[in-house]
Amino acid sequence: MRKYQLIKVDTSALFVSDTHLSEDSPSIINKFNNFLENHASRHDFLFILGDLFEYWIGDDANQFNSVVTTLRKLKTKIYFIPGNRDFLIGPDFLDKTNITLLKDPTLIQLGNKKTVILHGDTLCIDDKEYQEFRKKVRSDKWGKKFLNQGIDKRLEICKDLRIKSYEAQKSKSDSLMDVNENEVKKLFKDLSFPPIMIHGHTHRPKRHQYLFNNHACERWVLNDWYDSGSYLIWKDDQLNPKIL
Amino acid sequence: MKIKTNLGSFSLELNEGKAPISSKNFKDYVEKGFYNKTIFHRVIDGFMIQGGGFELDMAQKETHSPIKNEASNGLKNEKYTVAMARTSDPDSATSQFFINTSDNSFLDYPGQDGAGYCVFAKVTEGFDIVDKINSVQTESSNGHQDVPVETVIIEEISTD
Numbered sequence: 005m006r007k008y009q010l011i012k013v014d015t016s017a018l019f020v021s022d023t024h025l026s027e028d029s030p031s032i033i034n035k036f037n038n039f040l041e042n043h044a045s046r047h048d049f050l051f052i053l054g055d056l057f058e059y060w061i062g063d064d065a066n067q068f069n070s071v072v073t074t075l076r077k078l079k080t081k082i083y084f085i086p087g088n089r090d091f092l093i094g095p096d097f098l099d100k101t102n103i104t105l106l107k108d109p110t111l112i113q114l115g116n117k118k119t120v121i122l123h124g125d126t127l128c129i130d131d132k133e134y135q136e137f138r139k140k141v142r143s144d145k146w147g148k149k150f151l152n153q154g155i156d157k158r159l160e161i162c163k164d165l166r167i168k169s170y171e172a173q174k175s176k177s178d179s180l181m182d183v184n185e186n187e188v189k190k191l192f193k194d195l196s197f198p199p200i201m202i203h204g205h206t207h208r209p210k211r212h213q214y215l216f217n218n219h220a221c222e223r224w225v226l227n228d229w230y231d232s233g234s235y236l237i238w239k240d241d242q243l244n245p246k247i248l
Numbered sequence: 249m250k251i252k253t254n255l256g257s258f259s260l261e262l263n264e265g266k267a268p269i270s271s272k273n274f275k276d277y278v279e280k281g282f283y284n285k286t287i288f289h290r291v292i293d294g295f296m297i298q299g300g301g302f303e304l305d306m307a308q309k310e311t312h313s314p315i316k317n318e319a320s321n322g323l324k325n326e327k328y329t330v331a332m333a334r335t336s337d338p339d340s341a342t343s344q345f346f347i348n349t350s351d352n353s354f355l356d357y358p359g360q361d362g363a364g365y366c367v368f369a370k371v372t373e374g375f376d377i378v379d380k381i382n383s384v385q386t387e388s389s390n391g392h393q394d395v396p397v398e399t400v401i402i403e404e405i406s407t408d
Contacts, residue, residue: 029388168335
C-alpha cells in the first residue's frame, strides 16, 4: 500500500468548488477557463473541492473539452475532491487533465496549519433523504451499472434528475440543507482539531469560528459560481475570499 | 384551457378520462386563479418547459396537498403533452407542471425511478408559442439553472 504523503503548501494555493459547469451555461465555462488561465496559473496549488461539473456522466462522454484543454495546459498542481454532482469522474479525465484525486476528507498543511478539506455534503446529515441517496449512488454497484449504460441513457437519467432536484431543494427547510454543527465538531475532533476546515456544497459562503476545548478552529465555506466566480486564496499565511 | 403568457397564448385540452385526479387538480388551481402571474421558471431547450409554482420574484407559492401519481395511465410524454412535475417522491405533484418540447419517452411510466411522470393534457393550439418559450435564452439565477433571462410570465389560465 502506498504511504500517504501529507500535501504541504508553503507558498500559495487557491480553493474553489461548486462551479457547476454545464454545457447550457457557456458563460460560466468561459469564466472558469479565464480563472484557470489568469488566476490559478499564478499559484502553485489549486484545490477543487467538488461539483466542478453540474453533471458528470462518465469520462467516455467527452464533455467540456475546452475545460480539459485549459486544465491540461496549467502548470499549477491540481487536486480534486469529488462532489455529489461529479463523483463519477474517472481515471481517464484525471489523466487527461493531470489532476490528482483526493479522498473526502483529506488533511493538508497550509504553512504550519493543518487543514481539512472536503466537499461538505457528508456534514449535512440532517437531510436524511439526501444521505440515503448518497449512499446508494456512491456504491460501486450503482456506479458500474450507470456507466455500463449507453451515453444517451445516462443523459436521460440526468435529465430526469434535473426536473426533480429543484423541487426537492425547494421543499426542504433551510436548516436541513446546511451542515449539522455536531457533525462539524465531530470531524474536527476526529482529526485532532486542525485549525482550518475548507468545504463547499452548501453554497453559503462564510467564515465560521469555533472554540472547541481550547482549540481555535475556523470553517471556511466556499461560494458557488452561479452568480459570479469566486475562490479562496491562501497566501502570506492567510486565507482570503476573492470575487472575480 | 387557455394559457395567456407575455409571449403569446396557447391552449390545452385536459384528458379527464385517463388522468382524472391530475385534471381535477389542475382545474382546481385554475379556478382559484392560482396560476395567474406565475412564471415558467425552468426552460431546457429541446426537453421541456416547467412552470406553475413560482411568482415573478421566484418566491414559491403555497400549494394544496400533493396528489397521487397517475403516470401508469398509458399517456406518453410526447412532444406538446403536459405532465405533472414532482420531487423524487412519486406522489408529490402539487401545482407545477411541464410541457414536453420533444418526445421524452424516458419519462413515461415506469421511467427512471419506477414511477414516471403523469401526462394529463396536451397542447391543442399555439404550438409556435410553446416553441418560442422553449427557445428563450436562459441563465443561472439565485442558485438555479435554466432560468429564462427575460421572465416568461403566465398572465392567466382560463377555462375557455
